[in-house]
Amino acid sequence: MTIVAVAASLLIAVSAGVRAPANAERGDPLMMRAKLTGSADLPDGAVTASVEPALSRLAKLAGGQQYSRFVLPTEAVYRNGDEIEVRFPPEDLPDAYVDEGGLVTVVIDAADAEHGKYGTVLSSVRRVTIANSQQWAPPMYSAESLSVPPAKRTAAQARAVAAKAPATTARAVYAAFDGDENPVEEVLADALPHATSRMQPTSDEKLARVASEMSALPPHDLARAVAASNCSLAKKERIRSATVGTSYPMLKGSKSWLTYNNSTSSSFGTAVNVGDGWYQGGGVTATADNWGSSFQKSHRLRSYRVHVIYRKQTCTSAKWGTILSQKLIPVGQTGGIGRNILSSRPSWRSKCAPVVSHKWWRGSTTGQSYTLSYGVKFEKVLGFNLKSERGYSRGARLFYTANKRRAICGDTTWPGLAGKMMERGWRARSY
Structure with missing residues (x-):
């Protein structure tokens, strides 16, 4: 049983009433939502939330150098x-935990004392300023020029704002920014990502020597000891190839290419180990590099790849030094690119x-992002791959060009809104 599990068992008796009830008034803005399967019956206080330092700061840390997360209040x-x-409240988060462009990485941790399990899930959000008020927004959201109050925006500014709205709620956001009754903060909250993970078995046997010391702690000190942790990153960088797009032009007379800009548009999955082997962590982490590339035009079927920097994160109990969890997290990108020639085309035709x-x-954020559940290539290291996600924007576009009539098909919806598109012959058109 881990130190977290023992601490959680002690919390059962001392932390009743700490958890805000599900029907309590929720006055602060929604920052993150997640589903952690197996956590429903955990006692109050056994689930904690914290914020990682800005990834740009983490990327500069020496191997083994310790740092602390910003622990959010239990409430x-x-x-x-x-x-x-x-x-x-967005304004209460210190700037040291906010990356370029407002990116923030939130972590939820949970301990199951009875069954010896531990769960963790993380996700990125973006802190934006709208009408002089800070709000939480999806990581794919870009917040240029949102400090101008909606009532004072010109028509051109309103259209520019709508073009950068969250992918799934662009029309609602446009209405909110255009002065309708739909509150902006509610629209943004509805568009926040929903991370999912599950409780996992853990196998640490170092707890007997500290159990008596833990039981002697006052309740608030015990809760603080469980929530607080010191983390460090391994020196070794693991460079992994990640797919951020695919294109399927007609082989004759057509070409396709991708322009890539990572400043606001890409997120990558994490791997987690809580003592019983690596598994795919829930949620994705957005990086905030500033570089871009325009892939060469080609008639070939291909996928587009960028190179992501991963480092292993180890988090230990600040009081007892026992390892709580290890993660492989993305901390940036090298600026390298690649491509893979594909041998077949999808059958999208509806x-x-x-x-x-x-x-x-x-090239607009209106619509769906490109997602691939196996986009980050880790299978040879971990036995599985991780998720990649890329939003569309003015700096991240997928192009098709041809000198004759064609049809453009989306994977799940119309191509102007789809996350993945392909080119077909004119006769394939749906209308």
């Missing part, structure tokens, strides 16, 4: 079964729009 965590909400001789692109 910031709301639970309803396995569903968890974290609510915290949502195909006709286009005449064209230079067509998908």
Whole structure:
């Protein structure tokens, strides 16, 4: 049993009433939501939330150099079964924990004393300023020029804001920014990512020597000891290839290419080990590098790849030094790119729009992001791959060009809104 599990068992008796009830008034803005399967019956105080330092700061740390997370108050965590909400005022988070462009990485940890399990899930959000008020927004959201109050925006500014709205709620955000009754903070909260993970078995046997010391702690000191942890990053960098797009042009007379800008648009998965082997962590972490690339035009079927820097994070109990969890987390990108030639095309044909001789692109955040559950190539190291996700924007576009009529097809919806698109012959059009 781990130190966290023992601490959680002690918390059962001393922390009743610490957890904010599910029907309590939620006055602070929604920061993160997650589902941690197996956590529903955990006692109050056994689930904690914290914030990582800005990734740009983490990337500069020497191997083994310790740092601390910003531990959120227990009252910031709301639970309803396995569903968890974290609510915290954006203006109260110190700037040292906010990366370029407002990116913030939130971590939820949970301990199951009875069954010897531990769970952790993390996700990125973005701190933005809208009408002189700070709000939490999805990581794919870009917040340029949002300090101008909606009532004072010109029509051009309103359209520019709407073009950078969260992918799933662009129309609602446009309405909110345009002065309708839909509150901006509610629209943003509805668009926040929903991270998922599960409780996992853990196998640390170093607890007997500290159990008596733990039981002697006052309740508040015990809760603080469980929540607080010291973390460090291994010196070794693991450079992994991650797919951030695919294109399927017609082989004759057509070409396709991707322009890539990572300043606001890419997130990558994490791997977690709590003592019983590595598994895919829930949620994705957005990096905040500033570089870009335009891939060469080609008629070939291909996937587009960037190179992501991962480092192993080890977090230990600040009081007893026992390892709580290890993660492989993305801390940046090298700026390197690659591509993989594909041998076959998808069969998408239900949502195909006709286009005449064209230079067509998908480049607005309106619609779906490109996602690939196996996008980050870790299988040879871990036995599985991790998720990659890329949003579309003016700096991150997928282009198709042809000198004759074609149809552009989306994977799950119309190509102007789809996360993945392919080119087909004119006869494939849906209307």
